[in-house]
Amino acid sequence: MTSIQLTLPNGDVREYPQGTTGLQVAESIGKGLAKAAVGIRLGSAEPQSLQLPIDESATIEIITRDTPAGLEILRHSAAHVLADAVKRMRPKAKLWKGPAIDDPRFGYYYDIDLGDEPLTNDDLPELEKLMGEIIAEDHPFVLEELPRSDAKQLMADHGEDYKLATIDKIPEGDPITFYKSGDFVDLCKGPHVPSTGKIGNGIAVLSLAGSYFEGDSSQKMLTRIYGHAFADKKAMAAHRKNLEEAAKRDHRRLGIDLDLFNTMGELGAGLVMWHPKGGFVRHKVEEFWRNEHLKGGYDIVYSPHIARSDLWQTSGHLDFYKEGMFTGLDVDGEEYLLKPMNCPFHILMYKTKRRSYRDLPFRWAELGTVYRYEKAGTLHGLMRVRGFTQDDAHLFLREDQMGEEIERVVGFVLHILASFGFDEFEINLSTRPDKFVGEPAQWDKAEQVLADSLKKLGLEYEIDAGGGAFYGPKIDVKIKDSLGRFWQCSTVQLDFTQPERFDMTYIDSDGEKKRPVMIHRALLGSLERFFGILVEHYGGAFPVWLAPVQGVLLAVGERHAETVERMAAELRERGYRIDADTSADKIGAKIRHHLWQEKVPLVGVVGDQEVEAGTVTVRHRKDGDLGAMSANALADLLDRMSSERR
């Protein structure tokens, strides 16, 4: 019998008979390893199933269930078991696909056509139970490769129309493989754990939703069932706990609890009302924004909400963006439209006089409220709405200023985001879409400028092919929310085409008319979305510089009420946001209410001792008891915390 040599990650070389399986190798190394093993990797190949024979010498890595690669195998195997369970409940169900996915909430899903026998959320516990049974039955996952005609026959026998379509897409010459576990068989490349029992008890069926066949909205809607699988039950429980914690930070929940805003009621879908407390936070964000922009060389401008259709014709919006616009305003027999963007107004401002090369660049910023028709199903709290205020700016510059200005803008973006404590984001460079204006050569050049700037700043990014705006490529920065979803905030877009359409010019040093280049940029994106992200980021506990109420002074008894009212009034006069609570509740109840329910940063207790000493005993929601201090010392503390942005 021929033997092969397998090199372990620690450098050991071991000899095995040809055809040894990964499982046998793991067993030969140790019982514990064999138990934890879910797959192997030979050399730099894709992971493969433990139960397959190894025919050639190679380096070998045993993949265990608690590693990212191991969890992927575990989750993919769990998806098969989920499909098996669905088929047991709904024998007529037709399977499409069930991959492991990289998502903070779910580990895998399976897309299934349930026909006229739908499942509801109430069926999920039953499905989870069935999965548990299939796992307990411990069916081996058996790999079988079939010739194309046999493969198609097998799937036809099982009534799996979608799998037949998938087989047709497998290139000629590629192996067509199936994994069988008990009576269940699925077209699949693998790898899988050796048997269903290996999946263990860290599984869950979490959610049910629709999903288009092939991700195409013109195709049939299938049912997508999301589940998760972890190395053990404990990890699964921890995940459920995380989901609960994230739900508590949901900005829609906190918006109601803390009375910050609402998007519901009769006002219409996707529209926002900012209540006093949310409005105050927005005010502070805007104040900070204005100051930073004025310091950063921007001018602040304002423009109206509607404009004649001619303007949107010239800008190209009517040709490229009409389905996203609110239309049909009749003003003296002429059509006006609500603005979906601010740029045409800033361009008109530019064109009100002749511009010199010496004037450039212009940096014009506006908190401009825009309206866009978004499909009903896409609306989501403050994150996706139909009326929102962009923190917009348009920069008009000479072509030779492009690289420098882009770097400056991206640097500014990161500075502002860091001020709010954001340091985790995703950067995309979005390139020319199918529908675009301008010349491809210009686009290539613009894309290059953006890529060069990102490289110069040392930022990692991904290319989003075809994701650009119709007028130019862009750099997008996405911020993560409490559920791990990324939301686009900042966007920096280069635009050669609008200056062309509006025939913008400046007089260059040689006396010739030249075309300026334009940068569109939003940095918080929309104030609504950014506020939503802020709420989740802070879990509703705003730092002192943003908090609508920075502190509440609590009277221990009725005889301390006057002192508390007076101190609070004095601090308010000095510009601090301090309330007094002289209600009849006990001190513990007041602390619980203000510190833990209203999420106020500080409370100050005033009783006999404090009245005597002219002090207040301060407690911070995170730092705890800070001891007795004078009103002046409390003011200093608030100043210090404000400047530290905590």
Added chain:
RNA sequence: GCUGCUGUAGCUCAGGGGUAGAGCACUUCCUUGGUAAGGAAGAGGUCGUGGGUUCAAAUCCCACCAGCAGCUCCA
């Protein structure tokens, strides 16, 4: 927009063809208190909107509106 689900008091939710329920919040009173819920009483709802079935609809049916989870699409 699509598929599925939901809509009952300010909030969280139970109920369900024939007087509308709970907890928290709210108001009043008692308690004058020391760091994560003191006690009692009271008030509060056209059961999302419109239509239909029925002797009778909050409950069943239909449409619309709004929300939730994805999908598709985007700040």
